[in-house]
Amino acid sequence: MRNSSYGRLSVGGGGQSIVPGSCILRMSRVVPLILLILIIAPLCAHYYLSKVGSDVSLGHERHLLLDSNDPLADLSGLKCDNAKARVQELLSIKASVLNELRDLEQHRQQLQENIALATSRVESLRQEEGRIKTELERLKTSVEQALLAQREVFEKNMPHIVAPRRITATHENSIRLPAPSAQSVAQCRMHNCFDYSRCSVLSNFPVYHYDVDQYRISTSDLEVFVKTTVRQALGYNAHITMDPDEACIFVALVGESIGSSVDKVNLEENLHSLPYWNGDGRNHVLLNLGRTIYSRNVFDGVNTGRALTVQAHFYSHLYRPGFDIVAPPLLGLPGGDLWHNLPPMVPAKRRYLLSFQGELPRLRNYLDKEEQPPSNNPSMREEVAVVEELIQLEKTRTDDQFLLQFTCQGSGGYGDLEEWQICETESMRTQVLRDSTFTLVLAPPNPTEISTVTFQARVFEALKYGAVPVILGNHVEFPLSETIDWRKLALTFPKSRVTEVHFLLRSLSDADILYMRRQGRLVWERFLGSTQVLVDSILAILRERLNIPPLAAADEPSQSVFNDSFVPLKTEADIPDPDTDENLGPIEPPFPSVSFTRNYTISLLTGYELWNVWGDPFNLYPNLPNNPILPTEAKFSGSQLGFRPINSGSGGSGKEFSESLGGNLPREQFTIVMLTYEREQVLLNSLARLYGLPYLNKVIVVWNSPKPPPEDLRWPDIKVPVQVIRAERNSLNNRFLPYSEIETEAVLSVDDDAHLRHDEIVFGFRVWREERDRIVGFPGRYHAWDLNYGGWLYNSNYSCELSMVLTGAAFFHKYYANMYSHVMPQAIRDKVDEYMNCEDIAMNFLVSHITRKPPVKVTSRWTFRCPGCPVSLSEDDSHFTERHKCINFFTQVYGYNPLLNTQYRVDSVLFKTRLPHDKQKCFKFI
Template identity: 30%
Template sequence: MQAKKRYFILVSAGACLLLLFCFGGIQVPLSRRSLSRRDGGTFLPGARWRRSAGVVEPYSAGEQDPKDDANELRLRDSVPEKPCRMESCFDFSLCERNGFKVYIHPQQKGEKMSESYQNILSSIEGSRFFTPDPSQACVFVLGLDTLDRDQLSAQYVHNLKTKVQSLPQWNHGKNHIIFNLYSGTWPDYTEDLGFDIGLAMLAKASISTENFRPKFDISIPLFSKEHPRTGGQRGYLKYNAIPPFRKYLLVFKGKRYLTGIGSDTRNALYHVHNAEDVILLTTCKHGKDWHKHKDARCDKDNAEYDKYDYREMLYNSTFCLVPRGRRLGSFRFLEALQAACVPVTLSNGWELPFSEIIDWKTAAVIGDERLLLQVPSTVRSIHQEKILSLRQYTQFFWEAYFNSVDKIVLTTLEIIQDRVLQHKSRSKLMWNSLPGGLSALPQYSTYLGDFPFYYAKLEQDRSVRSSYAVLGMGCPPFFSWPYGECFSGMVTSPKFTAVIHIVSPLVSQSQPVMKLLTAVAKSQYCAQVIVVWNCGKSLPAKHRWPVTSLPVIVIEGENKVISSRFLPYDIIRTDAVLGLDEDAVLSTTEVEFAFTVWQSFPDRIVGYPARSHFWDSDKERWGYTSKWTNDYSMVLTGAAVYHKYYHYLYTTYLPASLKSTVDQMSNCEDILMNFLVSSVSKLPPIKVTQKKQYKETMMAQSSRASRWADPDHFAQRQTCMNDFAHWFGTMPLVHSQMRLDPVLFKDQVSILRKKYRDIERL
């Protein structure tokens, strides 16, 4: 009888529980992961969450979040039925009318704004994407500071929901991009921004793979307020030293969180520290109440922590540990990249910066927090050649995408542009090969062979394809070629186009430009001659031009607009451009030798007249000199060969303000082109065949008063250099002492054996 009663009570209790559960009397808390699986998509950062009994759960539809300023944010407003994708939450039609343009909402009066966010907005305003007209825009950026969404921060902007929704172009966030570095607050540090982002894209630091919406959001690096807006420092790997090992194998120095998020890994680092080549240092001494949580190891850790200098460790270690902090990202990541210290990330679930385009396996070691004790043995097993490759890629990625706010913002916008203009998007090879995606504009071309940077890569690929062809195996399976068969012809074009800039009227058949036209047209490598007529006088009659074997194409440029010599003219069909001033004095042999040298250095300027820059410590500014020395940093485009892509970059990439300065002074366009090419290639130009009589001969034979004799000429050029350096944020010019002369030049051998015989007679 007693047993029957017990069974009856148990069955009754079970039935009651079942009824309560079915009719909503009891709700089972769901973790983020379970909610994500139930909804069939990724959890969105716009939702608000709380921690209850150790389980992260959403606020119910009718329950208000006490942390919300407006106290009106609801779960159903933040989590749509399906996560956003470009196809579902982006209006492509806005980009079809006017191209990829970015509009910044006006800053609201009285609203505070951090220096970092001001730098972001300034970078957008200074880019070629910016438009002040919202009707022309494809993408919109808030004029309200969203970088720091930690409610305890002094930079926190209150009532963002109301302020954002009042914007006339908000449109539920469609086509908007929101920049954010910090979100959530103590003690949970969730990824909640404190307002409904709607259909907007997030450019967010420390974003988790669980909350990240692929091909919609963008993971950006966590950078400090001291991060430079423009320019940025070069990486610290100066030479390819072999072996690549440094004083330390693995280092870390940072805070040790005694409790809460991020404490597990950092509290265990002492197990791996050996005080020899693995130096992992933590300190408890941070925060106002660290004494309250002090444990038995704190005093010893603090004493060891103070023995080492962080910078010295950073620059003298092969690997740098990057464990998660309170948030997934860390300042250590960018610091390690700059120092050529290979990052070893221990931050499970962190979507690495710009993961959509960057192959981080080439520059970092992605670790697992649960396998901390295996990290030393793992990095010890990496071969020296691999370490050197990893360190080289840290420098490439740092300088290409991360060393300034400008680079971070431009990379973010370029990624979105590639999504919008998919038919013109860059390949991952372009993003992960020097000089990087920011310098390979897809509006110019998406074919590697059209750029001056990838000839070596294409040559390697061609040799592989040749091997396949010889073996009768067809095309290699890992190649994808947009044009023609897999076995193509020459990588570089075998000819050049001469572009001669003329600013003086033709009054005599003995003018240097007449002889120059004849000499250039005689070259076996010359495909065509283009004359940019910038004289302001009417064109001379056809019979006044010299008779040449090649047709001379004359283009009338706008008077006093000397930048017109660098316009990307459609009639230029060759890769190589021979830029010439009207008073240049070159023979056919000299022209051919310069072009031959250029074919080995297609990403640089190769030519004759060299100049140099220097730092004037007395005036604290850059100086310009034309003195003949063994050192130079510029080769003037008045007699030089370069790739036609630089015409396109000069015209579309550089701001109108710099080109306007050049045109107003009718000076410095050659310096600006040198700045541009060196900033892209990170290399000096190439000087060929020392011609010490170049300047004097030019002055003697010119029919007009040479501008080189003008005392204001050098003063203007020094002013230009400092204006250009200010815009670039750094001095991109690189000094060189290399000069290339013809084979067997001045050797005591038969003249018939010399390839470039006429140069010696000059």
């Protein structure tokens, strides 16, 4: 038998020591003996008692005989005495064995407990060994990555790139030159009339504007609205400087003047007497911004030198392409949100297919056949033919309705001037445009007029009310056409195509119509709809001509919740057992994303998108979601800096995959932004779970509570910085502020009670790197149509479609934090504050509006519950009611619902794939 050292047992009184194995052997011998005794003892006792009874019954004689003479009696008695002694001995043995059995049972139980503890300890050690091996592998990978990064720095010697520094002009650059001739002025272009020496690409484009009260340029009083709003708009512009010596350009407000007559001699003298005119007016911008239909080209016959002009009315011989700027009249508000009173974009088809209300005074007699247009005026003859053809449209036998009025009341009336007048009141025109799919805009009959106030006003009103402009006459200039692609929001045909207009309009699908209507509204709201956005747009066009980058977008200051003298207490993170034992990536020290690499190319390469897609050419961002991507082979030939291809480019399964970030872009990290309000323990638990998370740059905790955190609060040390930022007020909008502490492009917005596994976070980050312009996250939701009452409903049920990913656990680009906080209509942020709800819906609306793409949902996560956490805002009974209202209100602000449905989610490659034994999945559970 095999000896064991777990314990010993003393049997009887002999003190013999046995081991558990010998105990088992002895028991196998004792048990049969005990059974034999138990059988014999009752038989012997029975015999003894029966014998005694017989003796008594036979009488005294027999007793004497047996007692004195019978040797069997002695033998029988002796046997019984021996049996009794034997029984006593066996009972004693039995008691001893029972005691021994009890002791053995106690030892057996103790041994089982010891074995269980030992087994648990062995299993724990095995797990610890696995964790240590995994950590060792991660550390090895981290060291390799660090060495590679160090080698890249030394080999490439890349400078640290930041936003442009400012280098401005001085008074020495103000060299006075003689005034150019009128002929040379007509030939002005940027290359021969603009002084670039005053506008370094590092100057930040300083703009000086002449105060209209101090420097009176116009020969008559300025219109009050124009004077007030333009001065206010210039004052709000970030490029304005009060130092004329450093200015790149000088802005002078010339009109609109009250009254129709202009003393052009006096106007020219006033211009030339401006203190910084320097003889030739170079780098001066003359604003003639009309508000009424009487505004004309006041510079006709005026020597404006090398100054460029901005106005709505231009003759072809006075317009200098690429130098002068066509601007619409100031028909909008001074500034602010412009969505109020705008009609919805849907339905695509409205009551009228095409509408027009206008009058050409000289045309009335020709249409009535009272006289014929003069033969020496071909433009008027063409105009008559166009109108007669258009009149026939109303007689077509189709389902399309037309509203075409060529004589009307309330026209401005230029008398016999050849100009289409605006008719009816503004409210009447507004109602017609709201009911029109397309609206006709006739170009000025005079071919020398490439832009007029009435023409620009018609385009302005058409875009405002969602009637797609149909321009007849292709000799006109559109406002800000240097940057705005008018092909996406207006249809332009030569007048000779008038017979085909009906066919061409019917060929547009509903999707085409709504695309153009949406694009028109975007342009109107961002560049034309108010004095503020128009002035900002004019200055932005001039800045882009000079290839000067805009000012860097302002970050939100990250003010710590702690005093400068207070050092928060820290404690080692109480790390729970990991959800997986995977190697999810290298543990690297925090490093920021490479930023501001396209300061001087952003306008050149993506200027079109800045104006026509994203709608924000006014700010310079450290990065954009749509930065260009290198070809694949560039990662191995000439452009290796920062790239971490899988297994050095040869690919691989899970092991090699986890060691490198891979993808099509250089390595990077992400920042976690976590909003919290008076749930300290929940917050600390969530922070502790982030220990050892790969690719984490830092954690920003937005402290929404007015009370500071307790001084004795112990913050877990998770080996990356944790910045606790004080919020000015309790607002859910604080979740999306572009904090200066966010140094990465990727932002992971997480609720303080969300519980995500490390592998889910890393997988979501990897997916986001391939979908940088979209929201990538975990909990999916969708918007549904209310079949009973109409309108939109918010829905959180399981569904085969989704249209939103909640930002309680989602990645997005920091660019969208800027757009949410500074570009998105203020009314949406106000609604979020009113309900203390819906900020996640607002972000989904914004991103889908900009990209026209749905979000990306990763893995099977659908809901997030934190057992034992305090009740959150989403548990309130009014939560869903408010979210229904939010969707409908946001739809009203945007004019349509930008959310798009999607039917797929993202799981990792090799998920549920059967692999050879020597291969690993990318992620074990995803």
